[in-house]
Amino acid sequence: MNARRIFLVGNPNVGKTTLFNDLTGAQEKVANYVGVTHATQQGIFSDPLGHRATVYDLPGTYSISAYTPEEHEIFDLLYHADHQARVVYVLDARSLERNLFLGTQLLELGLPICFVICFAHCLQKQGHWLDVKALEEKLQVPIVCLSARSSIRRRQIREVVAQDRFQVRKDFHLSFPHEIELLWDQLAQKTGLSSGWCGLLLLQDPAQRGRLTGLKETDFAQTVAVLDQQFPQWKTKAITVRYEWIEKCVQVSIHHSLHTSFSWNWDWLLLHRIWGPIVTGSLFFIALLSIFAISEYPMVAGERGIEALQTWLKGCLPDTWWRALLLEGVIGGVGNVLLFLPQFVLTVGFLSVLENTGYVVRMVYLLDGWMKKIGLSGASFLSLISCYACTIPGIMQARCLWNREERLTTLFVAPWVNCASRIPIYLLLISLLFQNITPCQKTLLIFAIYLTGLMAALLLAAFIRKFFLKTRMTVSISEIPPLIWPQWTYVLKVMKAQMLFFLKKAGTWVFAFSVFLWLCLHLNISASNGEKIDCVHWMGGKLEKILKPIGFDGNLGVSLLSSFGTRENFISTLGVLYNVDTKQPGCLREQLQQAVDRKGKPVYSFATCISLILFFMFSLQCMGTFISMRFETHSWRLTLLQFFFMNGFSYGLCFIVYHLLS
Amino acid sequence: MLQSSMIKCISELCKKETACVYKVDREDALGVRLLELGFTPGTKIQLVRRAPQQGFIEIVVRGSRLALGWAEAQSIMVYS
Known part of the structure; x- marks a missing residue:
């Protein structure tokens, strides 16, 4: 090329x-x-x-x-x-x-x-x-x-x-002190680099210099030693010369002052030590409230729509296996996931507005001091906040953390910050827990779940920093860009992209898995006691033995396992399972409410629902997160440690809570 | 010549106080980075505000607004 x-x-x-x-x-x-x-x-x-x-x-x-x-x-x-x-x-x-x-x-x-x-x-x-x-x-x-x-x-x-409007400035030369330049030139001759590069490389961290250039460190070390001895302030000088030249440039082209701009006036409120957090908290609450209140309408309409569609199709299609597949597998699985599209898209849109306006930086600014107390910094808080949309970009964001230990700690605790794809599951479970709940109460509960997740992540981080990854405090330098109005076209673009992403996921992974699951449900195998049983329920039976102590039945076991691929699978799997079981059209919420176990007790009791919510908050069962963790940490040990720790922890927690509640 | 009593750390400035950089009291890569951000000796700076709990200190330097962590701010000495 x-x-x-x-x-x-x-x-x-x-x-x-x-x-x-x-x-x-x-x-x-x-x-x-x-x-x-x-x-x-x-x-x-x-x-x-x-x-x-x-x-x-x-x-x-x-x-x-x-x-x-x-x-x-x-x-x-x-x-x-x-x-x-x-x-x-x-x-x-x-x-x-x-x-x-x-x-x-x-x-x-x-x-x-x-x-x-x-x-x-x-x-x-x-x-x-x-x-x-x-x-x-x-x-x-x-x-x-x-x-x-x-x-x-x-x-x-x-x-x-x-038009290739690029030019090389050949004769560019800053007047560094002659003795310093002489040493740079000598170094340039030894290494074969230009004098300019040598000057820059000398300011480089010695630990990185050799690795970055592939050159021998000895030549540089010698020059640095001579410089340190002859001109103790050479680093300051090398940088000051540059700024002196820049000042001249700026003098002819611009006038500076310490004037305040429009956005700074807002900052007395947003960056205030008491008002700032209050404004942030209320903003989040109001935003979530309106998201849930707005998306309640399309959701209820969607539920009714699915029911109507299933009834209609049942009436007009012949009673064949493919009708059952379409009704139970495809509509039951994918349809139930699509119901949660409005919430997902609106939440992502809200987070995008926060980032777009520069509001997020203000949150970081306010919290940095508190974060330092637990061994993190405002920057790691920023990456944790990004996890609210999706854990994977949040983990990527942690790349901007300069301190290795801080970065690893942030990566380790990140899955405990509830991502947007867990919202549908919480909403479903909350509606099972409390029927006839108002949007305001629902928001409060989701808010509580969000806060608990974040607090738990921070506590865990504090624990790790205190006992395992101990290092000196992390460096934080940041800029506070002026607040701007959200660029709505961009926010809409993000929302559209996320909507397509969601639809694509529903149309491919969730669809394929729902069909696969439906087929498995109709594939009979012989169980040990001679009975015929389909493989899903057979597997459910096996999983139930492990999950019974925390209150989950076989169906939930299979759903949890399937949600390892994408979280949306949890809902689609439940949808398929209950549609096949009941053979009746209806919305998933109602089907789950009516589900009973062999003894006639409701499956989704208070204890089970709470246990499930806790399980989703604290377990790591997202393939994407798992893979990105491996990619970002370059360590299987840490990735597996996180996987087993989080799942073990959530199992233990659910066990205790389930037994306390039931 | 400056008297040593006039020199203080940037974090000791009051809100809205203006001062000049005396030096960056750090030899490592972070010291270099602070200089590169414009905290060269003689530069006029202004402390805008501080975040709670020894958090960020917001400073206007060379026309741009920077937020420095408490520890980083400790290494910049100023005089007024």
Whole structure:
């Protein structure tokens, strides 16, 4: 491949991924906080004129001297960049000075580059004005100032790539102290690198330097020793020189002040030590309440619809095996899962709004101090919050944690934060526990489940940090981006994508499994006592022996086992099982309420329901989470430990609670 | 020459107080990172607010708003 490779580089939260989406037509996640992109994304740019390029969306970084694992990735890509590489350096006009720091480093590396400035319109609102021409003259590389209008912005950034508007700044030179430069040049001769790279590498953490470059550490160590001896403050000097140059650039092109912008006025409330948590709590409660209240209508309508559809089909189709499969297997299984689509989509939408506006960062800010007390940081709280939508992106988010022990602890406890796909199960169980429950009470219960899960996760984290993964406190530096209004088109896009994801899952996995289950239900085998029994109930019987002490019967056992694939399978499996058993159309909620065991007692008693809720809160039975854990920790030991610990813990807890209640 | 009594840690500043960076008192990679974020000697900074429980300290430096953890803020010395 000799296609051009475009690297989107920039500080965190400057909008690289938005541009990546503009260039490639991808729909990667964008949000208003630092560290949304954890791993380099690749996409293809192509236009009608036949220009093609591979675009790389890199995680945000403040400097080339890599510090976090993501920054190592960026370093690696830039270090091995060939003549086909182009850099789009994305800057935030609101903090131009700091953004230019990485800019000067990139200029020194001598790669073809184009500076792209975002949020210039926000700067104007603050009463400043950016003179692009003056800045261009100073930097001597092409600068494009992006428009706030997404259609114009899209055209602008595509033009940059299509017209190949990149330039190498050859003679870029900052006047570092002569003696320091001399040493860099000597090192450059020894290693065969450019002087610019040497200067950057010397500031690098020695532990990482050799691994990143593949060069011998001895040469660097010698130079560092000489520098330390002759110029004790050389690191400060090397960085100050850069900023001195930047200050001159900024002086000619922009005026700075400590003025407050519109969003800061809100922050006295949102970041207040007492009002902040109250506002956050109420916001969550009201949002969840409205989600459940709104989705109650389509859900009840859906239940009635399923019942009507089943009755109608029963009337008009001949009594054959495929009618039974359609009614019991497909509608009973997939139909019952689809009922929960509105809740799922609305919850995901709400979380997306929180991220999009920059509200999540404010929660992190408020909680960081408390989190430090248990050995985590605000950043790990952010990744735990992301788990509310789905555990897997939450686990990925933990990549931005710099401290290994903190990161492992966060990964370990993450499954205890209740993900959105568990909501349908809780809703079903709550409606079994309390009939005629109002949406408000339902929200309170879900809220309590959410809080308990989170608190348990934090307690476990505190325990792990205290006794097992003990290290010094974690580093936290974050940015507080201004609050913005949610970009509704983006939120709707996310909701649509999640809806399609849900439908796809229901249409493929859940569908296939429901049909498979139905077939198994009609596949008879001989049990040990000579009776004919179908394999599902045979397996249920085996599982019942293990699960009886915590109050689950065979049907629940099979459903739990099936939910290991996707959680939605739990409901679809119950749907198929009860539809086959009763042979009557009806909604799952009612079927479960009426279910009785061999002795005539209701299966879904109070104790069983509570035990089931607890089981779902504390067990790890999601294949996706299990696999991502292995992938993220690179350790089977830890992954299996988590698996057995969580399932063992939930079994034990359910055992105690079930016996206390029954 | 600055008197040592005038130099204090950034976390000792009051809300809305402005000061200048004296130095970053750390030699490791984090020290380098703080410098790279703009806390070079002589830079004017302002403390905006603090989060509860020795949490984040919000600082305006070189026109951008940064939130530093308590421990990180300890290593930045300032004078007013």
